[in-house]
Amino acid sequence: AEIAIVGLQASGKTSFVNVITSGQWSEDVVPTVAFNFRKIRKGNITLKIWDVAGQPKFRSMWERYCNGVDAIVFVVDSIDPEKFNTARFELHQLLGHPTLTGVPLLVLGNKNDIDGHAPVNELIKALRPTQPVRPSLSLQSCGVYSTSRDIVLQWLSGRSH
Numbered sequence: 001a002e003i004a005i006v007g008l009q010a011s012g013k014t015s016f017v018n019v020i021t022s023g024q025w026s027e028d029v030v031p032t033v034a035f036n037f038r039k040i041r042k043g044n045i046t047l048k049i050w051d052v053a054g055q056p057k058f059r060s061m062w063e064r065y066c067n068g069v070d071a072i073v074f075v076v077d078s079i080d081p082e083k084f085n086t087a088r089f090e091l092h093q094l095l096g097h098p099t100l101t102g103v104p105l106l107v108l109g110n111k112n113d114i115d116g117h118a119p120v121n122e123l124i125k126a127l128r129p130t131q132p133v134r135p136s137l138s139l140q141s142c143g144v145y146s147t148s149r150d151i152v153l154q155w156l157s158g159r160s161h
C-alpha cells in the first residue's frame with residue numbers, strides 16, 4: 001500500500017511515521033522540508049509512506065503526493081483547537097481536487113497522550129471530514145503512547161490491494 005501523510009506543521013506526522021516504522025518515539029524531530037519517503041514491511045504488506053511537510057509554503061504540494069495513493073492520512077493536533085479552522089480549510093481544499101475523488105481518508109487526532117485533547121466527536125464537528133462524501137473514512141485518536149497506532153496500521157493494511 002502506498003499512503004500519503006499530510007496535515008499542518010507540528011501536528012506530529014513525522015513522529016507518527018517514526019513510531020510505526022521503528023517502534024521508537026523520539027523527541028528529536030525537525031520540521032520536514034518538502035517530504036520524507038519511508039518504506040516498511042509489516043507481515044506480507046509493504047507500506048510506502050510519503051511523509052509530507054506541513055508548513056504553509058509546502059501545502060500546495062500535498063495534492064501531488066496524494067495523487068495515486070491507496071489512502072490519505074490527515075493528521076491534526078488535537079490539543080490545539082486554535083488550528084482546527086485552518087486544518088479544516090486545508091483538508092477541504094485538498095479533498096476538493098477532482099484527482100483525489102474516492103481516495104480513502106483516515107483522519108488522526110494526534111497527541112491524545114496529553115490531557116485536554118479534543119475527543120473524536122469534537123474533531124468530527126470541527127473538521128467535518130464527511131464533506132465531500134468519502135467512500136471510506138475513518139477518524140481516530142492517537143498519540144505516541146497509545147495502542148491506537150495498531151488500529152491505524154490495520155486500517156492502512158486493509159486499504160492495500
Ligand SMILES: Nc1nc2c(ncn2[C@@H]2O[C@H](COP(=O)(O)OP(=O)(O)OP(=O)(O)O)[C@@H](O)[C@H]2O)c(=O)[nH]1
Binds near residue numbers: 007014029
Ligand atoms: N505529546 C505528544 N507530542 C507529540 C506527538 N506527536 C508529535 N509530537 C510532538 O510534536 C512536535 C512536532 O512533531 P513532528 O512529528 O515534527 O510534526 P510534523 O507534523 O511532522 O511537522 P512538519 O514536518 O513541520 O509538517 C514535536 O515536538 C513532537 O515531539 C504525540 O503523539 N504526543
Ligand SMILES: [Mg+2]
Binds near residue numbers: 013014015031
Ligand atoms: Mg514532519
